[in-house]
Amino acid sequence: MASQRTVTIGGVTIGGGNPVAIQSMCNTHTQDVEATVRQIRALETAGCQIVRVAVPDMEAAQAVRGIVDRISIPLVADIHFDWRLAVCAAENGVSKLRINPGNIGSAENVRRVVDAAKMHRIPIRIGVNSGSLEKQIVEKYGRTPRAMVESALMHLEILEKEGFTDAVVSIKASDVATTVEANRLMAKASGVPLHIGVTEAGTPAAGRIKSAIGIGTLLMEGIGDTVRVSLTGDPVKEIEAAKEILKACGLRKEGAEVISCPTCGRTMIDLETIADAVNNEVRDLDVPLTIAVMGCVVNGPGEASGADIGIAGGKDSAAIFKGGEILRTVHGDTQTIIRELMTEVNRLADERRTQIG
Secondary structure, three states: OOOEEEEOOEEEEEEEEOOEEEEEEEOOOOOOOOHHHHHHHHHHHOOOOOOEEEOOOOOHHHHHHHHOOOOOOEEEEEEOOOOOHHHHHHHHOOOOEEEOOOHHHHHHHHHHHHHHHHOOOOOOOEEHHHOOOOOHHHHHHHHHHHHHHHHHHHHHHHHHHHHOOEEEEEEEEEHHHHHHOOOOOOHHHHHOOOEOOOOOOOOHHHHHHHHHHHHHHHHHHHOOEEOOOOOOOHHHHHHHHHHHHHHHOOOOOEEEEEEEEOOOOOOOOOHHHHHHHHHHOOOOOOOOOOEEEEEOHHHHHHHHHOOEEEEEEOEEEEEEEOOOOEEEEEEEOOHHHHHHHHHHHHHHHHHHHHHOO
């Protein structure tokens, strides 16, 4: 089911069994080069591997040169309606073009984009959204998963007739079930790399849930080569959510994972504060560790015995355990417990680094 073809976007190769890449999109005005570069650097620090910018006009298309020259990750130009913007963006150094065939115009316009991509040796992502399907396809299939796949296949055929196979496809809807089924059908119909996500997923709270269900389902079935979690607001939150989804699917092992219990009437420490603080402290940890923050001895160390290290709360205290065995008990307030747990976490991280290197 995994994509058989490979496509290289800047320095990132997707498909063919390569790791799933994390993507996001800037919400700055692209012609504001300073603001866009600043946001891209923040995204890169968070773990973004491919970033997309909107190119609504010629000023934005020309501005991408100043952005490309100052960032380290591949830049994708998002083009709608005007093929000339795609050509200009290609000339100014983007690593990939994203077009929506349903609104780019005639086959001749698509051909012009293909010629630019060939000349500059960059891939094209065909973006199919349920809301922008071709009239004749909607008349035949309705706005269904089958219709979305037919649209993607039609435009892949246009590219292939021009001798262009360096393509990526995304098929998205705001409805989770539609997105999942469309991508399942597409994965069966073609070996082209797939960029997956639930479009217009919503606010961070609701959007993370919809994205986790949609993206997670597909990834667990071996479908998807790049992912974007589409959330309203700061795109850095998209990267955080994407990393969590990939970890939950077992596709990323690096860094730390914090597990914590939901709390109950047995909990006698401020577990929420402790879990949040530990999660923030280990966000950039460079070794794989599972850290458990548990409310009582029922849940830890017993149920969390698989964790590398953790705490089990008591009355104004917490037992710190490692590999299921209690190391010591800490007495004191919330900040004391956090400090002592992090001392042991950092000590264990140093041990792992020594073992690795």
